[in-house]
Each structure stands twice: as structure tokens, then as C-alpha cells.
Amino acid sequence: MAFYEVYSHPAVIRYRTSVCTKATLFLVIVLCLTYIPPLLVAFRSQGFWLKQSSYEEQPVVRFQYQTLMVAATSTQGDYVAWSTFPHLNNMLGPSLRIPAVSVREEDLNQDGKLDLLTLQLQLPLRNTEEVYSVQLLLTFSYQLFRMSTVVMQSLAFVQLASPVPGARLFLSGELRLQQRTPLPHRGLYSIYNVSVVDGSSPFASAYDLENIVRSYQARNLTTVLSCPMPVWTVGRAAGSPFELNVEIRYPVEVIAYRPGFWETIKFAWIQTRSSRRFPSQRGSLTCCDPAAKPPGSGPAGPAAAESTAEVLIRLSDRPAVRASGSAEQAEEAMSADRNWFRQL
Numbered sequence: 001m002a003f004y005e006v007y008s009h010p011a012v013i014r015y016r017t018s019v020c021t022k023a024t025l026f027l028v029i030v031l032c033l034t035y036i037p038p039l040l041v042a043f044r045s046q047g048f049w050l051k052q053s054s055y056e057e058q059p060v061v062r063f064q065y066q067t068l069m070v071a072a073t074s075t076q077g078d079y080v081a082w083s084t085f086p087h088l089n090n091m092l093g094p095s096l097r098i099p100a101v102s103v104r105e106e107d108l109n110q111d112g113k114l115d116l117l118t119l120q121l122q123l124p125l126r127n128t129e130e131v132y133s134v135q136l137l138l139t140f141s142y143q144l145f146r147m148s149t150v151v152m153q154s155l156a157f158v159q160l161a162s163p164v165p166g167a168r169l170f171l172s173g174e175l176r177l178q179q180r181t182p183l184p185h186r187g188l189y190s191i192y193n194v195s196v197v198d199g200s201s202p203f204a205s206a207y208d209l210e211n212i213v214r215s216y217q218a219r220n221l222t223t224v225l226s227c228p229m230p231v232w233t234v235g236r237a238a239g240s241p242f243e244l245n246v247e248i249r250y251p252v253e254v255i256a257y258r259p260g261f262w263e264t265i266k267f268a269w270i271q272t273r274s275s276r277r278f279p280s281q282r283g284s285l286t287c288c289d290p291a292a293k294p295p296g297s298g299p300a301g302p303a304a305a306e307s308t309a310e311v312l313i314r315l316s317d318r319p320a321v322r323a324s325g326s327a328e329q330a331e332e333a334m335s336a337d338r339n340w341f342r343q344l
């Protein structure tokens with residue numbers, strides 16, 4: 001019948017000594033060597049206190065249906081424009097040109113968060129007009145929830161100019177988050193929950209693209225439209241509108257944040273623990289000091305040291321109880337063990 005191990009336990013050997021001995025001093029030195037160098041290594045090797053960390057999250061983005069578009073129709077400074085701001089449209093006068101617009105936002109992977117905005121805009125033009133450049137501004141509401149709750153209003157701005165008049169412009173890009181400082185790890189962060197364009201203002205300066213971009217770029221948290229490959233198509237047929245097709249994706253972002261107190265402590269703790277290598281060998285070293293044994297508790301002097309050392313060697317040399325041996329053999333070996341410990 002085959003034997004298998006059902007239970008095992010280590011035997012503990014205790015060495016006692018009084019406080020003012022070389023053994024105690026040695027133990028203290030060993031303890032210091034065990035704890036202090038690893039702490040120094042962990043502390044001096046940078047990144048002991050975690051300053052910044054990051055996580056991934058797909059933002060909740062909604063197009064706010066606010067649009068401002070300016071198209072240069074000649075190289076002499078003529079332009080047509082259109083916006084969703086009534087005050088601006090009133091100020092535009094004859095330059096106002098109402099396009100046909102269709103907007104669609106889609107949740108492609110059905111996870112409850114929108115992934116793609118498709119905007120199609122057809123700008124009617126007179127036969128004498130050509131489009132040389134396009135400026136387009138769209139506003140979004142942008143929200144993050146995983147660590148701190150971030151609520152902000154942001155924009156996407158794109159501008160493209162060509163020396164050759166175009167018939168169509170195709171833009172396909174991503175709305176990327178730009179952080180100047182890490183976000184807090186919790187709480188509500190809504191200082192940028194303010195309109196990017198003040199649509200209630202009757203003054204032209206509120207709709208000046210330069211002013212809008214300047215105050216927007218002063219923020220620590222912004223979104224930018226990353227569109228590396230705009231496609232400008234030339235050759236517009238007479239009487240047909242200028243077409244603007246825009247696709248904007250809302251990708252998963254890697255967001256930097258400042259870790260909280262407990263996360264910082266956790267990482268410092270992990271580093272200290274992982275650089276400490278030999279924590280359990282100190283006990284067996286104290287037996288080197290023959291004076292360690294208090295008087296009366298056994299043979300004193302060099303003889304005691306010898307016998308202790310001898311027992312250690314005998315313990316380590318003793319063949320282990322074989323699992324294949326009989327129960328009687330195992331019992332014998334166990335009683336021999338007990339006798340050894342009694343001698344000690």
C-alpha cells in the first residue's frame with residue numbers, strides 16, 4: 001500500500017540568552033542588516049513614493065450640436081460662414097450661408113458609450129465662389145467616471161487650407177484627451193464644465209476663433225481632434241455644393257492621475273518587502289556564542305557549543321522518514337525525534 005503525506009510541520013528550536021550578551025548584539029546587528037539596506041535600496045532607487053499612475057477608460061462623449069464653420073471663398077478674404085449660435089448668425093449678414101447638415105452618433109460595440117460621430121455638411125455655393133479653406137469648430141461634453149468624476153465641455157477644431165479650390169473635404173480622426181497635470185484620484189472635477197463658446201453673448205469677440213482657442217488652450221485638461229490625414233478633393237462641378245464629411249472617434253484613453261494616500265503606502269510597502277531577501281536565517285546564527293546559555297540550564301562552556309553544533313549536524317544529516325517505510329518505522333523515527341528534542 002502506498003503512503004502519502006497527510007500532514008507536516010516544522011520543528012522549532014529556541015535558543016535563550018540574557019540581554020547583555022554578544023549573542024544579543026549579534027542578533028541586533030543581523031536584524032539591522034536585514035531591514036535597513038533593503039529599505040535604502042528601495043528608497044534610493046527612485047519611485048519609492050508613487051507620484052503618478054494611470055488607468056484606461058473610454059470617456060462618455062456627447063456632441064453638443066454646437067458648430068461653427070468658416071469657409072474662405074476667395075484668396076482676397078471673402079468668406080461664408082455658418083454657426084448654431086443665433087447672435088453670430090445675425091452678425092454675419094450676407095456672409096451667412098445655411099448648409100444641409102446631417103449628424104449621427106453611434107455606439108459601435110453596444111457598450112452604452114458612443115464611439116463614432118459622423119457629420120456631413122453640404123455648403124451651397126454661387127457659381128463664382130470656390131472654397132480655399134475650411135475652419136470647423138465642434139463642441140462636446142466629455143465625462144470620465146472611473147477614478148475622479150470629470151465633467152467638462154470641450155471642443156474639436158480643425159482647419160485646412162489649400163491653394164487649389166476644393167470640392168470635398170474628408171476628415172477622419174480621433175478626439176484625444178490632453179492633460180497638463182494628472183487628475184485627482186477621486187472627487188468631482190468640474191472646473192471646466194463651462195461653455196467653450198459663450199452662445200448667449202451678443203458681442204463678436206465671443207465668437208472670434210482666436211479668442212476661443214486662446215482661452216481653451218489655457219486649460220489644464222483639453223481635447224484635441226487628431227486628424228493626421230485630411231483628404232482634400234478638387235474639381236467641383238458647377239452648381240454643386242462643397243461637401244464636408246467628418247468622422248470623429250471617441251477612443252479609450254490612458255488617463256494619468258495622482259494616487260491617493262493608501263495607494264502610495266501600498267506601493268512603498270511592496271517595494272520594501274520585495275527587496276528584503278533573507279529574513280528567516282537569523283535564529284540559527286545565535287548558537288555560535290557559547291556564553292549564550294543562561295547558567296544552570298545545561299552544560300556550559302565550549303562543550304555546550306560543541307554539543308549544539310553536533311545536534312544541528314545530526315539533525316540535518318539524519319535521513320528523512322521515507323514515505324515508503326512501514327507505520328512502525330515511522331513511529332520509531334518519531335519517538336527518536338522526541339528523544340533528541342528532550343536531550344536539547
Ligand SMILES: *[C@@H]1O[C@H](CO)[C@@H](O)[C@H](O)[C@H]1NC(C)=O
Nearest residue numbers: 151152188189190193194195
Ligand atoms: C455641467 O454643466 C451642465 C450645463 O451647463 C449642467 O447641466 C451640469 O449639471 C453640470 N454638471 C456638473 C457636474 O457641474
Ligand SMILES: *[C@@H]1O[C@H](CO)[C@@H](O)[C@H](O)[C@H]1NC(C)=O
Nearest residue numbers: 180181182191218219220221
Ligand atoms: C493647471 O496646472 C498648473 C500646473 O501645471 C497648476 O499650477 C494650476 O493650478 C492648474 N490650474 C487649475 C485650474 O487646475
